[in-house]
Amino acid sequence: MTGVPQPHPSPKSSPPVEVVEYTDPLCPWAWGSEPVFRRLRAALAGRVRWRRAYAILFDHDDDAPPDPAAETAWYARYVEEISSHSRAPRAVRLSRMPADSWPSSLVAKAAVLQGDEVGERVLRRLRESVFVLGEPADTPESALAAVRGVPDLDARRLAVDAASGAVLEQVRADRLEARRPVAEVLRAQGGSPHPGAAKETAEGGHRYALPTLLVRAAGEYRVVPGWRPFEVYATAVEELSPGLSAAPAPLSPADALERYRSLTDPERSLLTEGHWPPPGAVRVDTAGGPLWLHPDEAATHPAAP
Numbered sequence: 458m459t460g461v462p463q464p465h466p467s468p469k470s471s472p473p474v475e476v477v478e479y480t481d482p483l484c485p486w487a488w489g490s491e492p493v494f495r496r497l498r499a500a501l502a503g504r505v506r507w508r509r510a511y512a513i514l515f516d517h518d519d520d521a522p523p524d525p526a527a528e529t530a531w532y533a534r535y536v537e538e539i540s541s542h543s544r545a546p547r548a549v550r551l552s553r554m555p556a557d558s559w560p561s562s563l564v565a566k567a568a569v570l571q572g573d574e575v576g577e578r579v580l581r582r583l584r585e586s587v588f589v590l591g592e593p594a595d596t597p598e599s600a601l602a603a604v605r606g607v608p609d610l611d612a613r614r615l616a617v618d619a620a621s622g623a624v625l626e627q628v629r630a631d632r633l634e635a636r637r638p639v640a641e642v643l644r645a646q647g648g649s650p651h652p653g654a655a656k657e658t659a660e661g662g663h664r665y666a667l668p669t670l671l672v673r674a675a676g677e678y679r680v681v682p683g684w685r686p687f688e689v690y691a692t693a694v695e696e697l698s699p700g701l702s703a704a705p706a707p708l709s710p711a712d713a714l715e716r717y718r719s720l721t722d723p724e725r726s727l728l729t730e731g732h733w734p735p736p737g738a739v740r741v742d743t744a745g746g747p748l749w750l751h752p753d754e755a756a757t758h759p760a761a762p
Contacts, residue, residue: 474505474674474698479635479665481514482561482583483593485536486651486684487668489543491584492723493687494668499705499728501694509580511562511628512635512667515555515595522554529554536588537744542650543684544723546743548591555593560600560619561586562628567618568604571611579604579615581719582758589741589748589760606757608718636664639671642682653683674698687727711735718754722746 522528568579586594586603594600645654655663669682679693694702707730739755755761
């Protein structure tokens with residue numbers, strides 16, 4: 458889809474192609490999209506600017522559910538249905554429905570200040586808090602606790618940065634940006650159990666469905682909403698920058714676990730080639746299939762046996 462994109466940084470200061478991922482650490486469809494997004498990020502590494510915009514799926518001024526237990530049971534069934542499509546792990550028991558996306562979004566945004574790799578690993582732990590552990594990282598304390606032990610993470614700095622006005626303004630800007638969707642996503646698009654039509658907001662506007670990828674370059678854009686296969690995203694990138702999105706070569710199981718530290722079955726199928734599991738891999742069983750951890754990751758991961 459083409460059109461006039463939203464304002465974006467000058468090509469003098471960033472690569473000519475920008476990918477904006479509208480997401481939320483506590484979104485089940487975003488969790489289910491991680492295998493494809495990991496493959497796409499590997500294909501585009503070093504050649505695009507990949508930026509996450511936190512859309513705030515659960516806002517802190519949302520009304521509290523009248524029956525928390527019933528709401529949690531409903532949400533657990535909803536996550537189970539999504540998992541049946543994505544094959545993503547899901548918690549054996551969900552302690553509660555996530556109440557607030559702000560704490561995990563602030564922590565995820567602050568973590569990037571310590572480097573992209575630290576940011577990736579922190580976001581992953583935040584996602585796993587709800588979809589593996591069943592304990593949503595929806596308070597400042599639980600969000601910081603979920604990422605404790607991430608390699609190279611300065612936990613004290615993270616707590617300070619996540620509570621800072623500068624990071625708060627960044628996430629506020631993300632939330633606002635997500636509520637200014639391009640026109641193409643205002644109507645449903647077929648071909649997926651989650652087609653990604655923009656969601657109506659309480660204020661009478663719309664926000665991007667999660668996840669949505671917006672690819673921008675040279676005065677044009679392509680938007681890919683909802684849950685899609687790798688080829689759809691690759692085509693969107695290819696139309697703007699031919700030759701950019703070739704699929705990456707598969708990694709050996711050991712190299713993939715060393716690189717990503719945490720892999721689901723859909724991820725290891727999409728990203729690796731060879732005998733599985735590699736030596737030392739730690740298996741964590743969930744209601745939706747196993748999560749595989751690098752032994753060093755398992756040493757500090759709250760879900761490790």
